[in-house]
Amino acid sequence: MLEVEGVSKNFGGLRAVADVTMRVEEGSITALIGPNGAGKTTLFATISGFLRPDTGRVRFLGRDIAGLSPERICRLGLARTFQIVQPFAGLSVRENIAVGAHLHRPGRTEALAHAELIGRQIGMGRMLDQPAGALTIAGRKRLELARALATDPKLLLLDEVMAGLNPTEIEEIVAVVRRIRLAGVTILLIEHVMQAVVSLAETTWVLSDGVLIARGSPAEIAADPKVVEAYLGRGAAARLAGREGGAAHA
Amino acid sequence: MRRQLLAIVAFLAAMALVPHLVDSEFWRNWVMMALFYALLGQAWNILGGYGGQFSFGHAAFFGTGAYCSAILHVHYGVNPWIALPAAGMAAGLVGAFIGFLSFRYGLRGSYFALVTLAFAEVLRILANTVPITGKGVGLLIPLEPGAANMQFADRTGYFYLILAFVGLALLLTLWLEHSRFGARLVAVRExxxxxxxxxxxVFRTKLAAITLSGALAGLGGSYYAQLFLYLDPGIAYGPAISVEALLVPIVGGMGTLFGPLLGSFALHGVSELAKLAFGEAPGLDLALYGVLLVLMVMFMPNGLFGMGRTTLARLLGGRRDA
Incomplete structure (x- = not known):
């Protein structure tokens, strides 16, 4: 459904994303993980049209979308959320979601009705008339998800929708994400909450310093020495293995 | 929506009675000018209030509308009623032009404000130099009283004309509040x-907003030309109109349906009181407007309308608690 081929993005001398090639299968939940500063959000911005890749191609449903504007890409059925939440603070939750719903629904009544439906699905039924600026962080994360979902996407890019939430809230969102996939939406998510990655994703890609270093099921990834080193530092995998080995000898 | 529509109809009906119930020529005139500035404020409100793009140069649209209808009438003998839509379109085009240049290159906030101010000034200087506007001497529209010429011997005709324009602006804004375009415009602001x-x-949404806003201000310009039958570059493109157009909705409540109406009546009430208290010292009204602007932004960012709504909600909420 989504194919990223050799995409690079530089900021001055900094190579944020270097020659990344990855794919997302239709109907899957795919996770993109990596340490802070690995380039995950930059890659998302490049896919969703907020940044133009310096090299490479991004194919969505067989069409090259690299360089198209975010609004065009959204209309093709690829919606994203923002890691740093961007609510329309002065509007109510319902009105916020309705902006997304308007993409394929010109009528105001229809869009507001759809917004309410989506809001209830995402568990915001009681917050619909609150101003978005008054929501807690958990509420704002949900709102990001609800707005993007209201555009009827085929592929949803979720950028850390669980960061800053407590375990109960995470469980709720995990259930919501699962339901969205069941409804036929493919999902690519950036996440630091491993509990969520393990329980949701079939395939996980690991990005470190702008380079893809591993790919596999969450269990395979956790056992990959390169991944352990990316998170804990050079030689960490060997040291960990050594300690386990030593314990076994004793 | 139905309640808002009822409120609009009730307001228009009440205003329609003013020429019959108010004896004083002065006060009838006062209401008429308040309605005129409400129209300009509502035009500004579409772009600035709903769209969040603060223009400091709405005189560019007002002046273009005024000159367009006056020039068509004086130099080409076009009937003012036909020149009126042409004036709206010309002003809308100027809006589209300014919008295209500034939004295409992502100008926002104070940069956009400066560009609009600059355009109004350029147009003022231009109007001072090209012969077709009569240069600095100005343009005199011949007095030919008669409804067919959009000139009214008794001023009641002018009163109903501006009331009709204000009604049109209110209905347009009501539509905006309940349409996809309006929802997108507000989203762009936020x-x-x-x-x-x-x-x-975003680009097309802003472009549509500035075109609509410009066209509405252009209608105001056309009306002004027919009312005073005289234009010069300072009147048409000077900063006074730009300041009025933005102050009215800021005082009344930006991004609200009735804000500009409320703001216009409040602002001109205060301005009359100041004249009574201090006499007609030149520039006093502008100094007063400056003070008001600072006070509004500091203490009532939501304007009179916003404050009224909050107070009402608090009162009703308080009663429920008791």
Missing amino acids: NEDAARALGVD
Whole structure:
């Protein structure tokens, strides 16, 4: 459904994303993980049209979308959320979601009705008339998800929708994400909450310093020495293995 | 929506009685000018209030509308009623032109404000130099009283004409509040990146807003020309109109349906009181407007309308608690 081929993005001398090639299968939940500063959000911005890749191609449903504007890409059925939440603070939750719903629904009544439906699905039924600026962080994360979902996407890019939430809230969102996939939406998510990655994703890609270093099921990834080193530092995998080995000898 | 529509109809009906119930020529005139500035304020409100794009140069649209209808009438003998829509279109085109240049290159906030101010000034200087506007001497529209010429011997005709324009502006704004275009415009005001991520074409939305806003201000210009039958570059493109157009909705409540109406009556009430208290010292009204602007931004960012709504909600809420 989504194919990223050799995409690079530089900021001055900094190579944020270097020659990344990855794919997302239709109907899957795919996770993109990596340490802070690995380039995950930059890659998302490049896919969703907020940044133009310096090299490479991004194919969505067989069409090259690299360089198209975010609004065009959204209309093709690829919606994203923002890691740093961007609510329309002065509007109510319902009105916020309705902006997304308007993409394929010109009528105001229809869009507001759809917004309410989506809001209830995402568990915001009681917050619909609150101003978005008054929501807690958990509420704002949900709102990001609800707005993007209201555009009827085929592929949803979720950028850390669980960061800053407590375990109960995470469980709720995990259930919501699962339901969205069941409804036929493919999902690519950036996440630091491993509990969520393990329980949701079939395939996980690991990005470190702008380079893809591993790919596999969450269990395979956790056992990959390169991944352990990316998170804990050079030689960490060997040291960990050594300690386990030593314990076994004793 | 139905309640808002009822409120509009009730307001228009009440205003329609003013020429019959108010004896004083002075006060009838006062209401008429308050309605005129409400029209300009409502035009500004579409772009500035709902769209969040603060223009400091609405005189560019007002003046273009005024000159367009006056020139068509004086030099080409076009009937003012036919020149009226042409004036709206010309002003809308100027809006589209300014919007295209500034929004295409992502100018926002104070930079956009400066560009609009500059355009109004350029047009003022231009009007001072080209012969067709009569240069600095100004343009005199011949007195030919008669409804067919959009000139009214008794001023009641002018009163109903501006009331009709204000009604049109209110209905347009009501539509805006309940349409996809309006929802997208407000989304652009609140957060451009989020709007784009939801498929909103920010550039086209802003461009449509400035065109609409300009056209409405252009109608105001055409009306002004027919009312005073005289134009010069300072009147048409001077900063006084730009300041009035933005102050009215800021005082009344930006991004609200009735804000500009409320603001216009309040502002001109205060301005009359100041004249009574201090006499007609030149520039006093502008100094007063400056003070008001600072006070409004500091203490009532939501304007009179916003404050009224909050107070009402608090009162009703308080009663429920008791």
